[in-house]
Amino acid sequence: MRSGLSFDKNSRRVRLDPPAASARRVVRYSVVVPAALSQPKKRVALVTGGAVRVGRAIVEHLVTADYAVWVHCYRSVQAAHELAVTLGDACRGVITADLGDDEARSRLCAQVLADNGELDLLVNNAASFEAGPVQLRQDADLRRVLETNLVAPIGLARRLAATLARRRGCIVNINDAAGYHPWREYLDHCTAKAGLLMATRALALELAPQVRVNGVAPGTVAWPTSPEYGPGSPRRAAVLRRIPLGQIGQPADIARAVLFLADEPHITGQTLPVDGGTLAACGR
Numbered sequence: 160m161r162s163g164l165s166f167d168k169n170s171r172r173v174r175l176d177p178p179a180a181s182a183r184r185v186v187r188y189s190v191v192v193p194a195a196l197s198q199p200k201k202r203v204a205l206v207t208g209g210a211v212r213v214g215r216a217i218v219e220h221l222v223t224a225d226y227a228v229w230v231h232c233y234r235s236v237q238a239a240h241e242l243a244v245t246l247g248d249a250c251r252g253v254i255t256a257d258l259g260d261d262e263a264r265s266r267l268c269a270q271v272l273a274d275n276g277e278l279d280l281l282v283n284n285a286a287s288f289e290a291g292p293v294q295l296r297q298d299a300d301l302r303r304v305l306e307t308n309l310v311a312p313i314g315l316a317r318r319l320a321a322t323l324a325r326r327r328g329c330i331v332n333i334n335d336a337a338g339y340h341p342w343r344e345y346l347d348h349c350t351a352k353a354g355l356l357m358a359t360r361a362l363a364l365e366l367a368p369q370v371r372v373n374g375v376a377p378g379t380v381a382w383p384t385s386p387e388y389g390p391g392s393p394r395r396a397a398v399l400r401r402i403p404l405g406q407i408g409q410p411a412d413i414a415r416a417v418l419f420l421a422d423e424p425h426i427t428g429q430t431l432p433v434d435g436g437t438l439a440a441c442g443r
């Protein structure tokens with residue numbers, strides 16, 4: 160800014176600083192600068208399942224990269240609102256929706272679109288993690304898991320694609336190493352995530368060149384909350400044996416990969432494993 164001029168962020172006014180104290184006459188001018196001119200527009204992201212664990216880490220990382228973020232949640236409503244308070248202006252809003260329900264998905268998208276139609280990044284992070292031996296599961300269980308973990312990410316991509324296209328935006332689908340190599344007793348989950356691998360490629364093909372579509376496939380980065388995965392459990396030991404790097408990752412590892420893919424203009428249709436080498440070891 161020209162010497163003698165200063166900008167007051169609070170009032171958004173440019174001031175002509177008064178001449179030196181020794182001058183006989185003090186003249187002050189002020190000009191109102193429209194907000195749109197004074198601040199570059201933030202990019203806008205929607206993160207599903209953004210209130211807890213991996214989703215929360217993604218939200219927080221995007222905010223440090225100067226995104227404004229819609230935080231979607233389902234049951235973690237209180238955690239979402241507490242996060243919104245800590246994020247302040249960087250939180251575009253909290254939206255609660257059961258992604259297993261088609262109407263709720265429509266309402267979620269309508270709310271995002273109603274906000275000036277601004278969206279640069281969709282992160283499909285939310286997913287269920289249901290387990291059980293195949294003989295004890297029902298077709299209804301499979302349908303429920305497919306709705307949340309496969310139909311929902313595709314449905315959100317479809318509904319938000321035009322808006323993303325206007326801003327040359329992108330989509331990042333959070334997948335799972337289990338989408339490549341099955342986990343015993345997670346047939347429904349693995350099948351949905353394997354479908355999401357293909358959906359990522361197929362969407363990338365159809366939405367190019369305006370919208371890029373990529374994925375991140377975490378290995379274990381946060382222990383499942385069920386009691387059999389408690390500290391020192393045989394389940395934990397079995398998981399650790401499958402990770403060549405010898406330890407689980409962190410939710411922040413996934414968040415950095417999401418931002419990388421969001422920022423790289425010539426990558427589309429790819430799913431990036433962030434798994435400590437689990438896939439390189441072919442799941443053994």
Ligand SMILES: NC(=O)c1ccc[n+]([C@@H]2O[C@H](COP(=O)([O-])OP(=O)(O)OC[C@H]3O[C@@H](n4cnc5c(N)ncnc54)[C@H](OP(=O)(O)O)[C@@H]3O)[C@@H](O)[C@H]2O)c1
Nearest residue numbers: 208212213232233234235257258284285286335379380381
């Ligand atoms: N944690 C890992 O080590 C790991 C490993 C591989 C892949 N992943 C993938 O990374 C992503 C996040 O994992 P995470 O461990 O953080 O998951 P998580 O703790 O199991 O949380 C699941 C998230 O999905 C949301 N969700 C579940 N069912 C939903 C529904 N019907 N409607 C709307 N939202 C729903 C939950 O929202 P509410 O809490 O608001 O209900 C929650 O935010 C998932 O896609 C997962 O498959 C994680």
